[in-house]
Amino acid sequence: MEHSPAIAQALTEVGPRLRRLRTERGVTLGALAEATGISKSTLSRLESGQRRPSLELLLPIAQAHQVPLDELVNAPEVGDPRVRMTARHVNGNVVLPLTRHPGPLQSYKMVLPKSRSNPDPCTHEGYEWLYVLSGRLRLVLGEHDVILGPGEAAEFDTRVPHWFGTTGEEPVELLSLFGRQGERMHVRAKPRAKTT
Known part of the structure; x- marks a missing residue:
């Protein structure tokens, strides 16, 4: 599936963001694997960008770190809802x-x-x-x-x-x-x- 440039960029930034969040909190890959039920190798590949992020992987990680999912993916903002009126x-x-x-x-x-x-x-x-x-x-x-x-x-x-x-x-x-x-x-x- 082809993604827009903004979504593709957000997806490539997920791995480094996950690693930064884990290391800032002083959590090892082993401890995160135990808390999420995701193997250490899968977590490592996710952080290095070798594994594509999915909801099945990101939801347990967000829960373990007690952060909103948006913070993990830095999702691009939705379009401006205001209607630009042109007379x-x-x-x-x-x-x-x-x-x-x-x-x-x-x-x-x-x-x-x-x-x-x-x-x-x-x-x-x-x-x-x-x-x-x-x-x-x-x-x-x-x-x-x-x-x-x-x-x-x-x-x-x-x-x-x-x-x-x-x-x-x-x-x-x-x-x-x-x-x-x-x-x-x-x-x-x-x-x-x-x-x-």
Whole structure:
């Protein structure tokens, strides 16, 4: 199995790291073999790099030295989990993709300028979920024409003629989740109490 350069480098450093840890603690190969159940020759080959490290070997060694496994292998850090948002301008709207990889569901943060206020309904395959962050969003869906404020959400089948934009008073910031295959979003929230 071919490893990335970072993983290959980490694997070549395991042996010297194991030897250093053992000698710093004043532990002999014989004592470590007794504590782990791994033969002295296997431990020696592991430390010299002649034997590839495996979980079956490293876990008992980590336990014997009472150190986390990460300390033995100095594993490369996982990728940065932050999504680097790069704004795109699409038909006058600012669109920030929040999903890094292609897949059935895509998420976006959108900023619609107040000038986006003339309905122009369209249809396409998919299912969309919208959540208003700020401003007042106008949603035209089939025969419905509704206004959503901050904290309100809507979901709909995009095969129904639809359009969303502003009321013409101010820009709107919203989150959009879109599923091309018509996947429905599952939202668990308590219904808003009705005021009388």
